[in-house]
Amino acid sequence: NTLFSSRKLDDWKAYLGWQLINVAAANLSKDLVDANYGFYGAYLNGSKEMKPRATRCAESADNLMGEAVGKKYVEKYFPPAAKARMVELVKNLLLAMHETIDGLDWMSPETKKHALEKLATFKPKIGYPDKWRDYSKLKIGRASNWANVRSGLEFGIADNLASIGKPVDRERWGMTPATSDASYNPQLNDITFPAGILQPPAFSAEASDPVNYGAIGVVIGHEISHGFDDQGAQYDAQGNLKNWWTPEDYKKFQARTACVARQFDNYFVEPGLHHNGQLVLGESIADLAGAKLAYLALQISRRGKPALTEIDGFSPDRQFFIAWGQFRGDEIRPELARRMIQGDPHAIAKFRVIGPLSNLVAFQTAFGCSDTSPMVRPIAERCEVW
Numbered sequence: 001n002t003l004f005s006s007r008k009l010d011d012w013k014a015y016l017g018w019q020l021i022n023v024a025a026a027n028l029s030k031d032l033v034d035a036n037y038g039f040y041g042a043y044l045n046g047s048k049e050m051k052p053r054a055t056r057c058a059e060s061a062d063n064l065m066g067e068a069v070g071k072k073y074v075e076k077y078f079p080p081a082a083k084a085r086m087v088e089l090v091k092n093l094l095l096a097m098h099e100t101i102d103g104l105d106w107m108s109p110e111t112k113k114h115a116l117e118k119l120a121t122f123k124p125k126i127g128y129p130d131k132w133r134d135y136s137k138l139k140i141g142r143a144s145n146w147a148n149v150r151s152g153l154e155f156g157i158a159d160n161l162a163s164i165g166k167p168v169d170r171e172r173w174g175m176t177p178a179t180s181d182a183s184y185n186p187q188l189n190d191i192t193f194p195a196g197i198l199q200p201p202a203f204s205a206e207a208s209d210p211v212n213y214g215a216i217g218v219v220i221g222h223e224i225s226h227g228f229d230d231q232g233a234q235y236d237a238q239g240n241l242k243n244w245w246t247p248e249d250y251k252k253f254q255a256r257t258a259c260v261a262r263q264f265d266n267y268f269v270e271p272g273l274h275h276n277g278q279l280v281l282g283e284s285i286a287d288l289a290g291a292k293l294a295y296l297a298l299q300i301s302r303r304g305k306p307a308l309t310e311i312d313g314f315s316p317d318r319q320f321f322i323a324w325g326q327f328r329g330d331e332i333r334p335e336l337a338r339r340m341i342q343g344d345p346h347a348i349a350k351f352r353v354i355g356p357l358s359n360l361v362a363f364q365t366a367f368g369c370s371d372t373s374p375m376v377r378p379i380a381e382r383c384e385v386w
């Protein structure tokens with residue numbers, strides 16, 4: 001309201017006009033598409049070429065009518081056997097978190113009780129929603145791309161507004177089924193793994209257990225741990241804003257996390273430019289927790305069963321850790337690395353692989369590394385939060 005009277009009308013016109021063009025640019029004529037890419041793609045991210053038109057169209061359809069696209073996507077790429085395997089993985093990761101919380105020597109019984117209550121009400125969403133969104137009111141045609149995009153945006157806004165004043169729909173999905181990502185939502189206390197991420201190298205219905213636990217298993221553990229970190233601590237089992245940690249326990253938790261902040265403060269992407277440990281703290285705690293929980297979940301899954309065997313000369317533990325590297329590792333341009341250092345709560349992929357694993361004894365043992373190996377942190381500096 002202050003800005004409405006303090007800024008000139010012409011400023012508002014320019015600002016709102018720019019907002020409109022900015023939203024629309026990627027869907028308009030070639031000169032605007034190119035200008036949009038020139039800034040967001042080439043300048044900000046160092047990208048060398050625009051994605052092919054077909055890819056951009058598919059992404060646009062996924063953004064605007066994601067559950068219609070998603071229904072087709074899961075028919076083709078996410079068979080019931082894959083879902084059953086994921087349900088089992090999530091179950092064992094939740095068990096691993098239960099055993100871990102139970103066994104913590106630094107957390108009081110009072111906080112543990114609330115933590116376990118919260119864990120028991122976690123709602124996993126796997127692959128696709130049980131109830132699909134109804135797109136019958138969405139008008140699309142073959143005449144104009146921008147008209148379709150605009151229609152899709154309007155549909156999305158109307159769909160959101162329609163939920164106001166109604167009971168919370170806990171079946172509703174925030175991500176589309178074809179999305180290659182995962183999330184924890186503190187207000188719904190749910191964890192979501194869309195079908196789009198449930199493919200190699202994150203997951204395969206044909207892969208060995210160590211490979212699946214080492215890749216998607218770590219992601220599952222990562223999302224679960226968000227329910228208990230500095231963000232998740234503020235929300236109770238029903239998703240209400242209510243901190244359930246005792247102040248003493250929360251202090252102990254923070255003292256343990258300080259180790260992780262120090263670790264990432266010392267990761268450089270180029271001379272003179274290093275991660276800000278505080279900025280990437282939550283995500284880096286989640287990666288460390290995820291790796292530990294997934295490793296424990298793999299052991300839980302083997303109880304009462306014969307020991308796993310080598311594959312192509314790789315022990316089960318090596319399969320587990322290599323899978324994390326193959327899934328999480330990537331290569332990015334220096335421009336993107338610099339931008340991530342400034343504002344991304346995730347560390348760059350290289351450190352999301354080395355960071356958590358270099359704290360784990362199981363990793364050191366699996367590869368027979370000495371205490372002074374470059375990928376093993378000195379014993380006195382190893383971090384353990386959960």
Ligand SMILES: [Zn+2]
Pocket residue numbers: 222223226283286
């Ligand atoms: Zn995260």
